[in-house]
Amino acid sequence: MRVDAFDFELPPDRIALRPARPRDAARMLVVAGSGLHDAGVRDLPAWLRRGDCLVFNDTRVIPARLEGVRGGRDGDGAAGAKIGATLHKRVDLRRWQAFVRNAKRLHVGETVDFGAGVIAVAEQRLPDGSFVLAFQGDEPVELLLDRAGTMPLPPYIAGKRATDEADRADYQTMFARADGAVAAPTAALHFTPALLAALGEAGIASETLTLHVGAGTFLPVKADDTADHVMHAEWGCIDADAAARLNAVRAAGGRVIAVGTTSLRLLESAARADGTIEPFTGDTSIFITPGYRFRAIDGLMTNFHLPRSTLFMLVSALMGLDVMRAAYDHAIAEGYRFYSYGDSSLLLPDG
Structure with missing residues (x-):
């Protein structure tokens, strides 16, 4: 149709x-x-x-929306482009598929520092333009998201007002x-x-x-x-x-x-x-x-x-x-x- x-x-x-x-x-x-x-x-x-x-x-x-800064290929934390990520499907315990904002500035192998000690490696770019992000460390990813993430409100709400604690x-x-x-x-x-x-x-x-x-x-x-x-x-x-x-x-x-x-x-x-x-x-x-x-x-x-x-x-x-x-x-x-x-x-x- x-x-x-x-x-x-x-x-x-x-x-x-x-x-x-x-x-x-x-x-x-x-x-x-x-x-x-x-x-x-x-x-x-x-x-x-x-x-x-x-x-x-x-x-x-889960609070699956993250805002961060691109780092280097060895995780040196060098200042770089602002990167937004919305996780959308779990791959395994430490890896998630994510839609990435400003994706043209992110390359496979680079890190993204999302703050609060939450760092992920851009492990793979998928055919649809999204990325597989591998989160560093041993803490469960859910705990990392509780620290650094916000609730992923739909675009038609998030585009009109900021996400807040009530959400x-x-x-x-x-x-x-x-x-x-x-x-x-x-x-x-x-x-x-x-x-x-x-x-x-x-x-x-x-x-x-x-x-x-x-x-x-x-x-x-x-x-x-x-x-x-x-x-x-x-x-x-x-x-x-x-x-x-x-x-x-x-x-x-x-x-x-x-x-x-x-x-x-x-x-x-x-x-x-x-x-x-x-x-x-x-x-x-x-x-x-x-x-x-x-x-x-x-x-x-x-x-x-x-x-x-x-x-x-x-x-x-x-x-x-x-x-x-x-x-x-x-x-x-x-x-x-x-x-x-x-x-x-x-x-x-x-x-």
Whole structure:
């Protein structure tokens, strides 16, 4: 399909720069079949059924954005160009793939001093222009990032205001457990213990999986046709017990509702043709566009996405492009807040 079919105009003032407080006070647009209903996140239990199951991503965002100065090839610390790095995928215990700002000034073999005793070697330049950075020393890289890194807010927020201490908590879900994401699974940012308790009282179960969201989720689709786009890979895991519980939900007539496109993509990666979810550990680069037949999920709770993005393509595959265009037109007209810190939508293909 043509990528420009997924374009739309969004007024800049619709982009949320801070989350709703409390989190579950955000609005929620329910798209049930082709119908649109204005609601709030706290109304979620009323829109689900007893026996349904919400699936959350328990990845934890690490402070993966670093600012440093290029050194020499022997780590002599000589003053040089300013280098910015956003880690996006772990290679091993000491090495990460990173998108680099001012990459033309950095060469393989040179060091970057990120301050606070954090130094990395530019070990390899990858075909897409990113680098493999090898961090020096024996401390876990997560500790180094806690000292020198900042939260990797999306460009549409970071370009409008500075990252601050509030973002350390705001850009983390209540389910965050497994270190490794460089972008939040933002649909779950709306959840609070009170909302989770209300869902439990309504007979709605919850399950968790892990998908370490990469910064590639914000990369624009540069191809003119979706068939020519290469999707970024992210590491995920669904254990055998979780897979069995989710299969039991559907066997009993309940629905599996993914909370966020990250949960959805991993569930679909782990599903067989008959919809059975199998245990999964490894990378997924699944790219979902209209025409895709969903196997593992029956609905999706998600925020509002960027135009021409793989995520808007995904929701259009689930609900239909015309339906999602109408939903986004309605959300813009009604003042819904967009993107990571914005409001939510609940997409139910069967109404």
